[in-house]
Amino acid sequence: MSELKGILYELPDVERALILSPHPDDETLGCGGTIALYSERVDFTVIALSDGEAVNVSRDNKADLRKGELEDAMKILGVRDIIFFHVPDGQFRHHRNEIREKLSELFMLKKPQVVFSPSPFDVHPDHTETALACIELAERFPSIKVVFYEVYNPIRFNTLIDIGKVVETKKEALAKYHYSMLEKEDIFTSAVLSLNRFRSLFTLRDSYYEAFWVLNTGQGLSDIIDWFTCSISPPSPEDRLLSTIRVADSLVCQMRTAEGEVKERDGLIERLTSDLHKNEETISDLQNQIRLMEESVFRKIARKFHSIKK
Amino acid sequence: MKNALILTGFHPSTYTGGIETFTKTLIGLIELSNRKAEVICASEFGNAYNLYHAFIGQVYTAGRSLLSLRSGTYDFVVANGYYGGGYFPKNLNTFTIFHSTHAGYADALKGFVPLSTYYEIRYVIGELLERSSASGARIIAVSDRVKSELEGYYGLGDIEVIPNPVDTGFFFRLHDKEELRNKYAVPRNRKVGLFVGRWEISKGRDIIERLMQELNDLYWVIVTSTGGETSPPEGENITTLSGLNRTQMREIYSLSDFMLFPSRYEGFGLAAAEAMASGLPVIGAPVGFLEGIYLMAPFSTMSIPIAWTDKNGIIGKIKDSIHKLFSDEYLCAEISEKGRDIIVKNYDAAVWQERMKNMLCLN
Numbered sequence: 001m002s003e004l005k006g007i008l009y010e011l012p013d014v015e016r017a018l019i020l021s022p023h024p025d026d027e028t029l030g031c032g033g034t035i036a037l038y039s040e041r042v043d044f045t046v047i048a049l050s051d052g053e054a055v056n057v058s059r060d061n062k063a064d065l066r067k068g069e070l071e072d073a074m075k076i077l078g079v080r081d082i083i084f085f086h087v088p089d090g091q092f093r094h095h096r097n098e099i100r101e102k103l104s105e106l107f108m109l110k111k112p113q114v115v116f117s118p119s120p121f122d123v124h125p126d127h128t129e130t131a132l133a134c135i136e137l138a139e140r141f142p143s144i145k146v147v148f149y150e151v152y153n154p155i156r157f158n159t160l161i162d163i164g165k166v167v168e169t170k171k172e173a174l175a176k177y178h179y180s181m182l183e184k185e186d187i188f189t190s191a192v193l194s195l196n197r198f199r200s201l202f203t204l205r206d207s208y209y210e211a212f213w214v215l216n217t218g219q220g221l222s223d224i225i226d227w228f229t230c231s232i233s234p235p236s237p238e239d240r241l242l243s244t245i246r247v248a249d250s251l252v253c254q255m256r257t258a259e260g261e262v263k264e265r266d267g268l269i270e271r272l273t274s275d276l277h278k279n280e281e282t283i284s285d286l287q288n289q290i291r292l293m294e295e296s297v298f299r300k301i302a303r304k305f306h307s308i309k310k
Numbered sequence: 311m312k313n314a315l316i317l318t319g320f321h322p323s324t325y326t327g328g329i330e331t332f333t334k335t336l337i338g339l340i341e342l343s344n345r346k347a348e349v350i351c352a353s354e355f356g357n358a359y360n361l362y363h364a365f366i367g368q369v370y371t372a373g374r375s376l377l378s379l380r381s382g383t384y385d386f387v388v389a390n391g392y393y394g395g396g397y398f399p400k401n402l403n404t405f406t407i408f409h410s411t412h413a414g415y416a417d418a419l420k421g422f423v424p425l426s427t428y429y430e431i432r433y434v435i436g437e438l439l440e441r442s443s444a445s446g447a448r449i450i451a452v453s454d455r456v457k458s459e460l461e462g463y464y465g466l467g468d469i470e471v472i473p474n475p476v477d478t479g480f481f482f483r484l485h486d487k488e489e490l491r492n493k494y495a496v497p498r499n500r501k502v503g504l505f506v507g508r509w510e511i512s513k514g515r516d517i518i519e520r521l522m523q524e525l526n527d528l529y530w531v532i533v534t535s536t537g538g539e540t541s542p543p544e545g546e547n548i549t550t551l552s553g554l555n556r557t558q559m560r561e562i563y564s565l566s567d568f569m570l571f572p573s574r575y576e577g578f579g580l581a582a583a584e585a586m587a588s589g590l591p592v593i594g595a596p597v598g599f600l601e602g603i604y605l606m607a608p609f610s611t612m613s614i615p616i617a618w619t620d621k622n623g624i625i626g627k628i629k630d631s632i633h634k635l636f637s638d639e640y641l642c643a644e645i646s647e648k649g650r651d652i653i654v655k656n657y658d659a660a661v662w663q664e665r666m667k668n669m670l671c672l673n
Contacts, residue, residue, distance in 0.1 A: 237398050238374055241442050242359060245370060248434045253362035255426035 007202065008159045012145055012214065014113040016043045018106070019079075020134060022118060022126040023052040023089060024070035025180040029192050030149035031116055032077055032170040033163025033210050039078030045110055046074060046082045049099065049130060054089035057179050065179045073173040092129035099133050107141050119148035119155045119213065120221075121228050127151055135221055146215040150195065156228050157211035160199055164207035167193065313346040314670075315379075317372065317389040317397060321351045327508070327535050328474070328580040329390050329409050331556075332452075335475055336388065339663055343672040345385060350376070352393055366434060373397030373443075386670060389447065395439025404447040405670065408456050409474075410577030412436035413463035415512065418575035418616070422511045436463065450669065452578040453599050470669060473599060474578045475662030476587050478654045480556065483589035483646070484564035491565050496549055500529035501636060504566035504590070506559075506581040507573065510539040514572030514595070517617050519543060520625055521570070525632075533562055563588035568635055570628065572617055573597050583657055586649035591642060593631045603652065608644050 011034065019035065021027035027035070027046050035044055048070055051063035059065060067084065074082055085102050087095050107115075115138075118124075120131035131148065138146045148155060163170060174181075174189040181188040199209035213227070226233075235243070293299055316337065322330040333349070340347040350372055357367030358374075373396025376387070386403040394406050416432035423431075441464045449469045451457040460466045484490065491498050503521075507513040509532070522530060522543065532542045534552045542550045554562065563569075569585040571594030576582075579598030586592055586603075595616040596604045604613035611634055614627045635642050667673050 237442075237445070238377060238396060241396060241438060242370065242374075245361065245366065245434060245438050246359070248429075248438060249361045249363055249366060252426050252430045252434060255429065256424070259424050259426055 006158055008214070009162065011038060011042075011147075011159070011161065011212075012114060014042060014145075016110060016112045017045070017114040017116065018110060018112040019044055019046045019116040020049065020103075020118070020130050021046055021070075022049045022092065022124070022130045023055075023180070024048050024066040025052070025073075025174075025177045025188075026118060026127070026151050027116070028073050028077065028170065028173045028177065029188070030118060030151045031210055031212070032073075032173050033166050033196065033208065034161045034212075035077045035079060036166040036169040036173070037161065037163060044079045044081065045112070046070070046079050047085060047103075047106065048082065049085045049092070050087045050089040050126065051084060052089050052180060055180060055182065057182060059179060062179065069177050069180050073176040076169060076173040076176065090126060092126040096129065096133065099129070100137065103133060103137055104140070107137065107144060112144055114145045114147055116147045116149055116212075118151050119153070119228075120224060121153055121155060123152050132221075135215075135224065138215065138217075139220070142217050145217070148213045148215070150211055154195060154198075155211065155213055156230065157213050159212040159214050160202065160209040161212065162203075162205075162207050163196060163210050167196070167208045170196075313348055313384055314340045315376075315384045315387045316347055316349045317376070317387060317394050318349060318351055319369070319390065319393045320353045321349060325353075325536050328578065331580060332407075332409065332474055333390065335477075335659070335662075336666070339666055339672070340670075343667070345672075348384075363430065363434070366430075366439065369393055369439060370396035388670075389443055392435050392439040392443050394443035394447070395435075396442065398442070399446045405450055406443050406447040407450045407452065408440075408444075408460055408577065409452050410456060410575070411459040411463055412440055414456075414459040415575045418618075419512055421618070422574075440464065441466075448669070453601075455598060455601055456577045472662060472665045472669065473657050474580050474583070475659040476580070476583045476653050476657045477556075477659045478587045478650070478657075479659070481560055481563065481584045481587040482650070484561060487565055490561050493561065494531070494549060494551070494565060496531060496565055497529055500547075501527065502529045502531055502566045502568075503632075504531045504533070504562065504569045504585070505571075506533045506562075506569065506585070507535060508539075509534045509542045512574050514574060514617055515539075515542070517572040517621065517624060517628070518570060520621070521628060522548065524625065525629070528632075531562060531566055533559070559584065560588060563590050566590055568593055568632065571595065571597075571600070572614060572624070572628070574617055576600070583653055587653040587657075589646040589650050591635055591645040591649065593628060593635070599657070603649075608641055608648065611641070612645065 019027045019031065052066035053063040055062055055066065071082060087099060092099060115134060117131050117134040118127035120128050122128055134146050138144060171189055175185055177185055193208060196208040196210060199211050200207055203209065316333060318329065318333055320330060322333040337347040352369040352372040355368045355372040357364045358371040359367050361367035369392065373394055376397045379402055380400060384402065386405065387399060389397060389404065389406045391408050392412060412431050413436035416428050416436060420428050444466055449460065449466055451460055451469050451471050452474045454471055457469045457471050460469055488498050496502060505518050509515050530548045532548060532550045533554055534542060563585050569582065569590050569592045571582045571592050573595055576598030579600055582592045582594055582600055591612060593612045593614060594600050595614055597616065603609050612631050614624055614631065617624045
């Protein structure tokens with residue numbers, strides 16, 4: 001597969017990296033192994049954009065619970081620096097400016113060389129919003145490399161990090177997220193490790209991999225869309241119109257054919273109904289004739305004759 | 311000198327509908343500004359994309375053939391309604407003139423045509439071709455009615471209304487009625503009703519056919535334009551004409567006593583406007599520009615309902631209007647005179663020319 005030729009197996013050589021985690025647990029699901037692997041030589045700061053208070057579990061103080069879980073998990077992965085933005089969980093699209101401003105300040109303060117973010121092609125709208133903010137800020141901070149990681153949707157990648165050696169550490173960190181993972185951390189863990197395992201299909205080695213797309217400097221949203229859709233360019237407006245017309249034209253044609261058939265059948269039904277009426281009239285005429293014959297003098301005489309004969 | 315391009319359905323020299331009359335007038339206006347007007351007609355293209363409905367295929371093929379046009383090729387492009395479907399202007403100044411909407415037309419015909427025809431007009435021609443023809447273009451509607459349909463059906467905005475032009479210097483009442491009747495073999499001593507248009511349901515041919523049977527004392531002149539569904543009936547009380555030029559049309563308007571315009575849908579209704587300019591009372595449905603006319607006295611007495619369902623009621627109303635017209639000379643003269651005044655004031659070619667010149671920047 002030609003795709004494999006360009007794959008990198010190392011992260012860029014960096015000292016400072018920010019991990020944007022829309023909710024406590026996203027960072028571990030998407031890049032827990034990589035954090036564990038590099039935490040000795042890279043100074044990681046995890047930014048929890050929200051406290052994750054919208055999680056669907058029956059507990060009070062959900063934000064505190066999740067913050068605690070994040071802190072516990074980060075201890076395992078070797079991250080000491082955690083920052084909370086407290087953006088309302090599930091409401092990122094209403095706080096776009098706030099997110100951009102806070103991130104911008106942080107970029108200036110921390111001067112990271114790499115920023116990890118969920119990919120923009122993720123079903124969770126907060127994840128998409130985080131990625132879009134990151135893409136936008138990358139234009140203002142071109143020295144920062146943006147790296148997309150996977151959470152709920154597998155992505156097209158250009159970097160695979162072998163986390164085989166630290167997979168147990170990742171499992172241990174994931175296990176800390178009892179409430180964040182809806183009290184089903186086993187299922188979450190097994191699912192995410194299956195994805196990590198699945199990536200061995202590309203390396204043909206018995207290991208686990210976290211997949212990333214490391215964005216090149218200057219790549220904007222249209223390049224990103226182009227990459228993720230494997231350069232399938234959208235049809236031109238005239239081609240879109242043509243294909244819609246073709247479908248509508250075919251449907252109208254089928255409908256017209258069906259109308260013709262219905263008309264033909266209606267004609268047949270009309271002819272058969274007319275024949276039926278004619279036959280009923282004939283039957284009625286014959287019945288009348290029989291009745292008249294029954295009532296005729298000759299018939300009465302014949303009947304009398306037969307009764308006398310008996 | 312640069313040229314202008316007009317994208318239309320049929321060549322104005324071979325077809326005699328309202329759009330073709332309009333196109334001829336537009337060519338004249340463009341040529342007055344020292345530009346040449348090139349005309350591209352869908353009917354002259356093949357169905358290159360093999361659509362089942364060949365003419366829709368021709369329209370799309372014609373529009374698409376202009377894809378390579380770039381800024382500077384023409385001063386501007388004018389598309390007539392859905393004939394611009396498939397043409398997506400790229401940096402080329404484009405105007406789409408809507409003489410009607412097919413969504414509105416389809417809804418007016420619903421119940422009178424097979425459902426497949428309804429869907430084809432409503433969606434394939436209307437929603438797809440018509441809507442795409444407006445894409446990237448300045449939009450002009452020929453009446454307020456068409457404007458509101460473009461807004462309502464297609465959600466289009468920023469629409470300029472420029473009513474169709476009537477050459478009131480040409481269309482006026484000729485006074486040698488008897489001579490004109492002789493010329494066209496129309497009886498001199500009969501009351502003459504006039505119908506102008508395609509002989510089809512949308513124009514209310516069924517209403518006229520019924521009236522022909524019921525009103526034996528009237529004589530009918532039927533002037534058909536190309537593209538009708540069928541031929542008009544023949545009979546001793548009917549003269550049928552087709553393919554008339556504007557000089558002949560002026561004579562026909564002048565020899566008639568009234569025009570019957572029972573159309574179920576019009577974008578503008580040019581024939582009725584020409585008839586009014588010629589001093590002919592018009593008994594008609596409130597369609598196109600007539601919608602506004604029939605709100606005013608004395609024209610409201612000539613208004614009939616749009617013939618959607620209650621045909622009996624409409625026939626009765628037409629008979630009533632005819633009776634009023636023939637029994638009240640004063641009313642007839644007032645309608646004739648005021649009708650022409652309204653057309654001169656609002657729809658004269660000079661008014662249209664000025665507005666169109668501004669729109670197309672021809673000054």
